[in-house]
Amino acid sequence: MTFKDLAKPWVAGLGVYEPGRPIEEVARELGFKDAEAIIKLASNENALGPSPKAVLAMKKAARQMHLYPDGGAFYLVQALAKRLRVSQDQIIVGCGSNELLEFIGHVFLQKGTSIVMADRAFVVYKLIAAMFQAETIAVPMIDYRHDLNAMLKAIRPDTRAVFVANPNNPTGTMVAGAEIDAFMRRVPDHVVVVFDEAYVELLPVDRQPDVLRYVREGRKVVVMRTFSKTYGLAGLRIGYGVAPAECIQLMHRIRQPFNTTAMGQVAAVAALDDDVHVERTRAMMRDGLAFLQDAFASLGLSYVPSSANFVLVQVGQGRRVFEALQREGVIVRPMDPYGMPAHIRITVGTKAENRRCLAALKKVLGRTKAGG
Ligand SMILES: Cc1ncc(COP(=O)(O)O)c(C=O)c1O
Structure with missing residues (x-):
């Protein structure tokens, strides 16, 4: 008898959620000496940090x-x-x-x-x-x-x-x-x-x-x-x-x-009770979203206009772009689990993170057109 034999029959067939990859995990896997060299724009967290x-x-x-x-x-x-x-x-x-x-x-x-x-x-x-x-x-x-x-x-x-x-x-x-x-x-x-x-x-x-x-x-x-x-x-x-x-x-x-x-x-x-932090977060999201969306438009990448702190953008082969970005120290989210293999999802980060992400994306896509 195996554990699987003992388990409820449908459990082994359940889908597994693929979360945004933790910075330390990517650093270990790709041999980054300094985990701080990696930015995570993969789980729609607040780039300003906690309240x-x-x-x-x-x-x-x-x-x-x-x-x-x-x-x-x-x-x-x-x-x-x-x-x-x-x-x-x-x-x-x-x-x-x-x-x-x-x-x-x-x-x-x-x-x-x-x-x-x-x-x-x-x-x-x-x-x-x-x-x-x-x-x-x-x-x-x-x-x-x-x-x-x-x-x-x-x-x-x-x-x-x-x-x-x-x-x-x-x-x-x-x-x-x-x-x-x-x-x-x-x-x-x-x-x-x-x-x-x-x-x-x-x-x-x-x-x-x-x-x-x-x-x-x-x-x-x-x-x-x-x-x-x-x-x-x-x-x-x-x-x-x-x-x-x-x-x-x-x-x-x-x-x-x-x-x-x-x-x-x-x-x-x-x-x-921290209204100041909420306001700062809203402003960061608004500005960051505008920056990323404008950049995608000028790169000719189609994206879904967003009302949240992330944006879905079509990049061709989403998983390959995700992997290539990871090697550049930028973690985003591939969208094949959502049936959108041509897309990635990018969380809005700080100004510096957004610029870094965009530079990496341009490099990965092999494009040189300006985007901000
Ligand atoms: C739409 C939606 N609902 C729920 C959650 C779960 O959030 P948490 O469990 O961190 O509260 C998320 C997290 O990404 C989400 O995007």
């Missing part, structure tokens, strides 16, 4: 790390409830929003159920569905955007969740408030609509669709957000979900008692 307020709070909290965290994350939930104008029983905190996606699986998915998602939306949705033996109905995007009408039509009686990543990773595209409204008016009552807003705080407030109001109205909606992107805390693994209290209670039943760390909670509370 300074969060760093200060973590330093203070370090001496208390012998104690277990508050599993309910009281102070973080309290701060979020106040900021988002929802009640505390409408919030749950998770080990990144990835864990919250898994909670959806634990609570709603099993064999004989299905999920609806866009075919080029965040790949974790279908990995989670497979983990719980649910079927994935992947609906083609139009111009790299969610086609909410087609997604509505794709909903079946066995569908339990519809995922809308807004802005979406890896396309960087958004659906607007009016489109969401029309979708929400028609969506049947037997599905949970998951709005994954991992990047939403990067946008000016007037460009953020108000989906939290569906939670306040008691609709079957879960809104997911994270401290990994705008707040620069990806290493701490902390995110949250907002949903009607009945849904949150079900999620609490399947969550581990200490699913988030004390350090993560303390840092998140401080980061939430």
Whole structure:
């Protein structure tokens, strides 16, 4: 008997998520003596680093790390409830929003159920569905955007969740408030609509669709957000979900008692209050995105105009360009796992990182035309 013989039969066939490669791993593999010579623009992290307020709070909290965290994350939930104008029983905190996606699986998915998602939306949705033996109905995007009408039509009686990543990773595209409204008016009552807003705080407030109001109205909606992107805390693994209290209670039943760390909670509370860092991050993203997109245009590379801190650009043989860039000390993300082998996805970095990435890209593509 092998472990595989003992395992649940579908586990060995599950897809594996290919994350952005860590700097140290690439340095080891390619023989870079100095890991600092490498830049990572592969996981949509915040190039400005963590919120300074969060760093200060973590330093203070370090001496208390012998104690277990508050599993309910009281102070973080309290701060979020106040900021988002929802009640505390409408919030749950998770080990990144990835864990919250898994909670959806634990609570709603099993064999004989299905999920609806866009075919080029965040790949974790279908990995989670497979983990719980649910079927994935992947609906083609139009111009790299969610086609909410087609997604509505794709909903079946066995569908339990519809995922809308807004802005979406890896396309960087958004659906607007009016489109969401029309979708929400028609969506049947037997599905949970998951709005994954991992990047939403990067946008000016007037460009953020108000989906939290569906939670306040008691609709079957879960809104997911994270401290990994705008707040620069990806290493701490902390995110949250907002949903009607009945849904949150079900999620609490399947969550581990200490699913988030004390350090993560303390840092998140401080980061939430760090408006200066959020503004600086938004400005960096706006300027960096304009720089990269202008450069791609002048190089004649087609790209998808982005509303997030990354951009999808067509480079020919994506994986080969990714590998060649890596040898230049620039880590980006190949897009073949998303069915886009001609594309790579580049995270917006600091000014210096963006320039370095562009120079490397030009070199790799063997082009000399100016691009900024
Ligand atoms: C659309 C989307 N959702 C969720 C996540 C997960 O983020 P985290 O688990 O770090 O909160 C990501 C991360 O890249 C993402 O792009």
